[in-house]
Amino acid sequence: MSRIHILDKSLASKIAAGEVIERPESVLKELLENSLDAGAASISVHIIEGGKRLIKVVDDGSGIAAEDAPLAFLRHATSKISTEDDLEHIMTMGFRGEALASISSVAHVTLKTKRRGEVAGTSIVIEGGSEPAISDEGCPEGTSIEIKDLFYNTPARLKFLRGAEAEYGRILEIFKRIALVNPERRFRIIHGSGRALDVMPGNLRQRITDLFGVDPKQLIEIDTPDLKGFIGTHELTYPTVKYVHTYVNGRPVRDRSINRAILEGYGQLLDPGRYPFIVLDLKTPPEDVDVNIHPTKSEVRFKNTKYIYDLVKYAVRGALTAFSTRPVSYERPQTFRAGAQTGRPFLAEQGERYSPSIPIEAPLSLQFEEADEATKNPEFLGLTVIGQLWGEFIIAETPERDGTIYIIDQHGAAERCAYERLKNAFASGAVKSQALLLPERFETTPDEKEEVLSALTKLSEMGFEVAAFGPSIKSGGETFLVKSVPDILSGRASCHLVKELAQEMAAFGGSSKVDEKIEAALMRVACHSVVRGPRALSSGEAQALLKDLSKVDFAGHCPHGRPVVKRISRGELEAMFKR
Ligand SMILES: Nc1ncnc2c1ncn2[C@@H]1O[C@H](COP(=O)(O)OP(=O)(O)OP(=O)(O)O)[C@@H](O)[C@H]1O
Numbered sequence: 001m002s003r004i005h006i007l008d009k010s011l012a013s014k015i016a017a018g019e020v021i022e023r024p025e026s027v028l029k030e031l032l033e034n035s036l037d038a039g040a041a042s043i044s045v046h047i048i049e050g051g052k053r054l055i056k057v058v059d060d061g062s063g064i065a066a067e068d069a070p071l072a073f074l075r076h077a078t079s080k081i082s083t084e085d086d087l088e089h090i091m092t093m094g095f096r097g098e099a100l101a102s103i104s105s106v107a108h109v110t111l112k113t114k115r116r117g118e119v120a121g122t123s124i125v126i127e128g129g130s131e132p133a134i135s136d137e138g139c140p141e142g143t144s145i146e147i148k149d150l151f152y153n154t155p156a157r158l159k160f161l162r163g164a165e166a167e168y169g170r171i172l173e174i175f176k177r178i179a180l181v182n183p184e185r186r187f188r189i190i191h192g193s194g195r196a197l198d199v200m201p202g203n204l205r206q207r208i209t210d211l212f213g214v215d216p217k218q219l220i221e222i223d224t225p226d227l228k229g230f231i232g233t234h235e236l237t238y239p240t241v242k243y244v245h246t247y248v249n250g251r252p253v254r255d256r257s258i259n260r261a262i263l264e265g266y267g268q269l270l271d272p273g274r275y276p277f278i279v280l281d282l283k284t285p286p287e288d289v290d291v292n293i294h295p296t297k298s299e300v301r302f303k304n305t306k307y308i309y310d311l312v313k314y315a316v317r318g319a320l321t322a323f324s325t326r327p328v329s330y331e332r333p334q335t336f337r338a339g340a341q342t343g344r345p346f347l348a349e350q351g352e353r354y355s356p357s358i359p360i361e362a363p364l365s366l367q368f369e370e371a372d373e374a375t376k377n378p379e380f381l382g383l384t385v386i387g388q389l390w391g392e393f394i395i396a397e398t399p400e401r402d403g404t405i406y407i408i409d410q411h412g413a414a415e416r417c418a419y420e421r422l423k424n425a426f427a428s429g430a431v432k433s434q435a436l437l438l439p440e441r442f443e444t445t446p447d448e449k450e451e452v453l454s455a456l457t458k459l460s461e462m463g464f465e466v467a468a469f470g471p472s473i474k475s476g477g478e479t480f481l482v483k484s485v486p487d488i489l490s491g492r493a494s495c496h497l498v499k500e501l502a503q504e505m506a507a508f509g510g511s512s513k514v515d516e517k518i519e520a521a522l523m524r525v526a527c528h529s530v531v532r533g534p535r536a537l538s539s540g541e542a543q544a545l546l547k548d549l550s551k552v553d554f555a556g557h558c559p560h561g562r563p564v565v566k567r568i569s570r571g572e573l574e575a576m577f578k579r
């Protein structure tokens with residue numbers, strides 16, 4: 001690494017100024033970035049009291065030369081840029097020479113560092129921006145830095161910090177964000193005396209699994225010269241944008257336009273208010289992106305925004321399309337219970353005309369018990385099914401000569417039926433639950449733990465038996481077991497679903513919204529109980545679905561508010577052809 005020097009006034013004035021350190025999380029981000037710039041292969045972090053008492057980062061990077069070490073704490077002192085031209089070509093995480101100066105003015109700092117191959121190292125102690133106390137120190141190669149009692153001398157800022165668990169939650173989030181995009185390096189974090197997360201060098205797919213426990217089968221790789229990473233399938237979604245990890249040349253950034261491009265790429269595959277799992281690193285020439293627009297370096301400006309937007313949108317769309325059109329063989333699900341076997345031969349029964357492009361994991365939930373439900377929509381009983389389009393829509397007609405054509409969205413209809421059924425069962429306190437053969441376990445961050453704990457009672461009313469199992473080493477919160485699930489899920493447990501439900505119920509806030517929370521949660525369960533994507537139905541199956549539709553209090557919409565049925569009268573059809 002080059003020598004540390006003070007930037008000249010003119011260059012220093014061109015650097016985006018402002019508050020760099022807002023809370024423990026921002027300290028950790030700066031320290032991790034310094035370790036990355038120093039070429040560390042292994043970085044370990046020790047946190048006490050959510051970072052309010054201690055944030056310690058130890059790396060095995062280049063170290064700092066003894067004569068440079070005191071300079072590192074001066075404003076605009078950096079080894080990473082020298083000229084204005086350098087500012088146009090930034091490939092390092094740091095460039096402002098600002099972070100250590102800011103941190104050391106609001107905390108007690110001890111730095112120990114030794115360059116590779118040198119005999120002695122250096123120790124520097126600074127107390128809240130005081131003159132540095134420097135001494136020789138026998139220490140390992142690399143750098144270790146301890147930040148104690150953050151904001152001890154700025155009570156106004158100290159007041160704004162949240163509890164230790166909440167601050168640790170944020171720390172863990174930035175730690176994961178950075179560890180995620182550097183899978184070739186080892187990262188460790190320990191909170192207090194117990195909880196630790198330790199991820200070994202490997203590839204990105206492995207790193208995603210290590211950090212988030214995501215099933216690799218739910219990830220689709222994007223690997224082009226400009227864009228690298230993974231996107232989740234449309235089944236892996238969350239109620240927050242927190243799992244959208246975007247980077248520019250390895251730098252974590254939040255960019256509305258990139259986020260919009262991602263959502264556009266998914267299009268109709270995402271329900272409103274749901275966000276996907278994303279890890280995408282944009283590889284752009286440094287001169288095409290300005291990283292010097294925000295004091296915390298978390299925002300960037302692209303020279304050609306439209307190009308970036310299209311690049312991301314079409315890469316996401318292309319990856320989803322390629323994934324959904326993978327050739328798979330179609331096997332009729334064994335467990336499917338068809339309804340009345342009436343009607344004409346059907347497309348699916350003609351075999352070769354239809355081959356679904358998405359693997360079928362479980363049958364559509366069409367069949368419900370014959371409870372004493374009154375028929376609410378007799379119109380559906382009188383229909384004759386004439387066919388199925390693309391494995392997704394049922395086409396049916398009314399018997400009269402001048403009748404009406406019905407186009408029914410299979411997935412929306414099945415979801416609607418499941419939702420009605422579940423809502424009624426919930427209202428009467430009789431949701432049937434099914435014990436899982438093997439309980440499934442999932443881990444939570446401190447924030448998620450609170451969400452799950454506060455939702456336990458409602459979850460059990462919905463048919464989910466979830467129990468706390470002990471602290472989660474990996475995520476910092478709690479490990480939970482899912483022991484039973486509502487029977488409409490046919491024994492399919494989804495830890496992901498349980499987390500979503502807890503988040504959904506927590507995200508609404510005030511108690512007056514309880515009904516809305518429950519409704520949204522029931523919709524989600526209903527949504528999970530049916531299978532998405534194209535699926536060939538036999539005539540009997542299609543008729544059974546119509547029969548179920550006739551029984552629900554049917555407002556013409558699926559639980560997500562999308563229409564389920566479109567009717568076209570003979571008159572409308574004739575008008576289309578100007579007859
Ligand atoms: N862990 C480390 N290993 C080696 N050198 C380091 C380390 N941390 C800091 N340095 C040296 O100290 C200098 C000052 O660090 P500081 O984080 O304040 O500024 P910067 O990284 O250059 O820019 P920025 O303010 O954008 O982070 C760096 O330029 C680097 O030379």
Ligand SMILES: [Mg+2]
Nearest residue numbers: 030034094099
């Ligand atoms: Mg830095």
